[in-house]
Amino acid sequence: MGFTRLIGRMTTQQTQSVEIWLFQSRLIQRLSWWAWGSLLAGGLMLLPNDTFWTGVAVQFIVWGLVDLAIAMFGKRSMEKRIARLGPEGLTAVEPAERQKLTQTLWFNTALDVLYLMAGYWMITDLGTNEPFWQGGGWGVVVQGGFLFFFDLFHALKLR
Numbered sequence: 001m002g003f004t005r006l007i008g009r010m011t012t013q014q015t016q017s018v019e020i021w022l023f024q025s026r027l028i029q030r031l032s033w034w035a036w037g038s039l040l041a042g043g044l045m046l047l048p049n050d051t052f053w054t055g056v057a058v059q060f061i062v063w064g065l066v067d068l069a070i071a072m073f074g075k076r077s078m079e080k081r082i083a084r085l086g087p088e089g090l091t092a093v094e095p096a097e098r099q100k101l102t103q104t105l106w107f108n109t110a111l112d113v114l115y116l117m118a119g120y121w122m123i124t125d126l127g128t129n130e131p132f133w134q135g136g137g138w139g140v141v142v143q144g145g146f147l148f149f150f151d152l153f154h155a156l157k158l159r
Contacts, residue, residue, distance in 0.1 A: 059139025
């Protein structure tokens with residue numbers, strides 16, 4: 001069931017509680033855009049046939065696929081919950097849903113720091129004499145850096 005049809009069946013109090021679902025929908029949409037952009041950029045980076053850029057491209061393509069899978073799974077799960085709960089159920093679970101999403105975003109923000117550290121390690125250790133690993137490390141840094149700010153921004157918006 002779409003948001004427009006759902007909101008049309010809701011009271012004022014219930015409409016206010018749908019904000020978390022709209023927020024989550026926008027978050028999923030933004031992650032999808034990043035995923036598609038990463039896939040496109042990764043594909044284009046393969047064109048120069050350069051070892052460094054191939055390393056970056058591989059990371060962009062892999063991260064793009066993972067982000068797209070997360071976004072698709074998240075959208076599907078959210079739509080199933082909305083359909084199953086109905087207006088009254090959405091209102092009842094809104095606080096718990098908000099808390100769960102906030103915790104997930106903060107946990108992901110911490111993971112993103114680990115991704116940045118892994119990328120740095122790839123650049124400075126594995127990539128010392130290997131352009132592919134150096135490019136891969138920079139790919140991880142760019143992807144992990146984006147996700148750090150993405151998750152942090154959305155976590156702070158839920159405060």
